[in-house]
Each structure stands twice: as structure tokens, then as C-alpha cells.
Amino acid sequence: MHLFTRKTLLATCVAISCSGAVISAQASSHREAPFIAEMPKVDSTDFYMFRSYEPGRENYVTLIANYSPLQDAYGGPNYFSMANDALYEIHIDNSGDAKEDITFQFRFDKSLGNGGKGLAINNIAVPLKNIGPVSTSDKSGLNFQETYKLTMVKGDRRFGKKIRVKNSGGGRSFAKPYDNVGDKTFSTQSYADYANAFIHNVTFSACPSGAQDGRVFVGQRKESFAVNLGEVFDLVNTNPLGPVDGEQNALKDKNITTIALEVPVACLTGGNENGIIGGWTSSSLKQVRVLKRRPGFKKPAVSGGAWTQVSRLGMPLVNEVVIGLPDKNRFNASEPKKDQQFAAYVTNPTLPHLLNALFGVIAPTVENRPDLVAAFLTGLDGLNANGSVAEMQRLNTTIAPTPKNQQNNLGVAAGDNAGFPNGRRPGDDVVDISLRVAMGALCHLNLGLCTPEDAPSGDLPYTDGALQNADQFDEVFPYLTTPLPGSTNG
């Protein structure tokens, strides 16, 4: 199998040594479409899929789907629970037909403290979600708890065989940690230790024998995406050819809610020959929602009808900078198997032309952008192409994970074949990579997709200036780090 080589790394290093232009970027998928911006609890923001690089866990794939963007840690008194009338899903295609073969479904529930009655003082219900310190051993001051159920579906996500995933005790319910309200609430136990107690061992009984164990964690984490967001949206009010760490990460003081799942490689590939899987996340709401005139705590609306998808995310940045504004809502409601309807956005991207108009950089001229088709729709030949033509992340699981301290944040383009776009790790700087690819960087890498003459400005070291690398993350599951506290003076 031909894979990207050190020669590619050299080519990329040469390519990024030039200068002279500017370019744009957006947050991976935070509030990227008009409709989903109205529903933050079900807004998928980032999706990661990589061979686990935690020592001793190399035979697993980690899947991470982030939701509920731009959380200010101090966002009390309600903070950032998941939607209990939504369906959150992670889909895996292991047969190369752009249809899910495995889906992991998450459904959430919430309850008040005191056995669901709610904490009270003098028989009057308190207005807060906690009224005392919280720890794993003492939840008496906690007035709000979330749990979830995890179901594995084999086959079609709606009509396939559904098998409940069990925890280590054989139960089917998993607890989710309370958000990091602040240091006083978590004064008797560090939030890191508290949250770690919510990493659950699970059994995937629908997986082949010997590949049924894994882990799951759902909870608040520090925002994992880095981007110079404000200046980017201000008509690219930054120097995109400056230092890769020369600007502020606008999301550095935000949190996110993470769904993290660790699954044996052999379970996800289903024994296919090439070891390549595709993956994406989605969220859905029931099609009908009737608001209550007198809403209660647990169920302020009555929902029914079919699950109707409202968010979708595979490759980062696609619905931001590729799909046109009129179709962004529709893209979020679509499935990869029907991506032909969006093909023109990839073969004739508008972003390079916008940048040309703004800054004079030259948009790639190659017809139908075979470089972008490879990057976003088919995978790269010899690396992670598997025959499907659809937008999703693709991971060749036969490629060994790169240890954290050896990862290159430019991934495959820098010779680190275990990184983006062969899946995506938290430390991969997908903004810088995607900017360069959009402007034709692949045309300068002798891949047979296009030529340097097709992308005269494609060899520039575009960056948003917000650094993203593996040092910013943990080496162990769930990799994303402890969320910022809402208060630090407790």
C-alpha cells in the first residue's frame, strides 16, 4: 500500500516557506448554519476519530463528538445540560458505501435532586442546581443530575438491530458529571478527579468476541478547538501568513460538552479487508414539538413523530466554508449517502474566489478541483480512500497511532499518517491544514491530482495564527482536558 512518505513531508516544508497573501477560517462547526444556531444543545461542533494513542490502548479507536458550543464556564444557574428530547449519534461506515453500518445512539435524561423531588429548604424548592459542595462521594448538595443510555445499532440507523450497551455492572444507565461550576462547589474533590469517576467501562455485546470492551465518557471539557474567530469573521482582520501561534485563540476561555467513546478496532471495521472506516456524528429531534402552556421541569414540551436530523458533522469546516448559505440547513439535515446534491460546492468552491477578491491571492484553476474531491469526498488514494464518494471522516485503522509527543499537528501533510485527514486527532491543526488545502496545497505535493501551475498561491503557509497541537491535550481517554471552572476564588 502506498502511503504518504517523508518525501511528502519535505514537499510540505518547502511549500510552507513562502509568503505573501492572506486567507480566512471559521470555527470548526460552531453555530455554522442559521437553523442550528438556534439550538445549541444539539449543535455538533467538532468530531474526532483516531486510533487511540493512550499507551496500551492502541487496539482501540476513539470517537469524540462535541456539542453545545461557546460555553462560558460561569453560565449559571443552568449551565449546559444535554437535550433530553434529542438523539445524539455517531455513525460508522465500514463497507465503503457511504451508509452507516454501525451507529452509537445516546439518549439523555435529567432529574432533580432528592430522588427527583428537588432539594428544598423549609419545604420551599431551591432555585439552584447545587446548594452545597459536590463530590463523587457526596451528592447531597446536588439538585440536578443527568444520565444517559447508549445503544449500538447494526445496519440502518433507524431500522437496524438495536443492542443496548451495558456498563461494567451490567446496568444500562450511565451517569454524566455535573458541569464545572467552580472551585467552591468542587472544594472537597478536584473537578478532574470528580469527572474521571464518570469514565465508564462498557461492553459492546454486538461486537465480535474479543472486541467487546470499551469506555465511554460524556461530560463537560475545555473547548478543544482553536481558532482566531473574531478577527477571521471581521473580513479576515489578521495576518494569515504570520506566526502559527501569533494570534489569540478566541475559544481559549470556553468549555464544550463531549461525547467520547472508545471502541475496539475490530468492532468498528467489521473485519473488512482494508481496515478503513468512515465516521460522522449527527443529532436529531422529533419532528413535532408542542410547547406546553404550563411547562414543568422535566418535560416543558411534548414531542413526537420521526427523528429529524438537525446537525451533521464529519470533516471539519465543510459546512462553514464549503456549503453555501442557502444550503447550510439542508446539509445539516442530510446524510452522506445523498451527498451528490452538494458536489458543486466541492468541485467549484467559492472560498478561494472570495479570498482572491479580498486579498489578491490566486484561486486554484484546476477544473472540478480533484484535490478537494480527494480531501473531502473520497479520501486520499493509497491512504484512506475506500470507494465511497461522500463527506465524512475516513480513518485507515491499519496505520499505527503516533505517540502524543511525536505527533505533527499538520498530520499527513507533514508525514504523520496517523493524523488528519486520516481521521482527526484533537491536536491536529485542521484550520491551517484546511486553509492550505482549499488554496491548492495538494497540487504542490505531486499526488497526481493537479499540478503546482493549477494553484499558484497554493504553496503559501496559511494560518489563522491560533496554535493547535497535541501538547494541549491529555495522553489518556477522553483526551480533552478538564473544563474551566466557573469561579476560581472559592
Place this chain on the structure above:
Amino acid sequence: MKNSLLISLSILGLMGCGSGSKHHTPPEMTNQLKNIASFLEDDEAQLINDDLALESDIKAIFKGEDSEPVASELEDSIQDVIRRAEGVK
């Protein structure tokens, strides 16, 4: 456009164009969902006393959670969508 409609049946947004009448009382229908959807945006919001009954009435029209979402068109009113779900449009 198919499969992309989240129908928010708030009484405040049912019809898209209020009649201005303060005493609009549509004929009561057996199906609670259809009944709720028949009110205008300036009418009094309807009380929901039985969640399970309403869920059942929604399911009777829009089917179960693993079914296909009902298609809708750009200019559809909620009544149009209900009629389409019932196969009469």
C-alpha cells in the same frame, strides 16, 4: 424540501397570520394535535393535561420516531403538513 422541518407547534406561531379576532374558537377536533394546530397565533395557548394522549395523537399522524420524517414545502402551513402526513395532500 424534505426531511428538514422541525415543527414547533407553539400556539404563538401556528398559522403565520393572525385574523385579529380575540374570540376565535375553532371547531374542536378529536385529535389533540390537530386541535392545537387549528388555533391562531393570537388565541389563548391550549393546556396540555395528558402528555401521553398528545404523544399518541402526534404518533397517529406523524408516525413513530424511527419512521421517515414528513416532507414539507416552503409555503406549507402546519395544516398543510398535517394533511400531507395523513396522505390527503
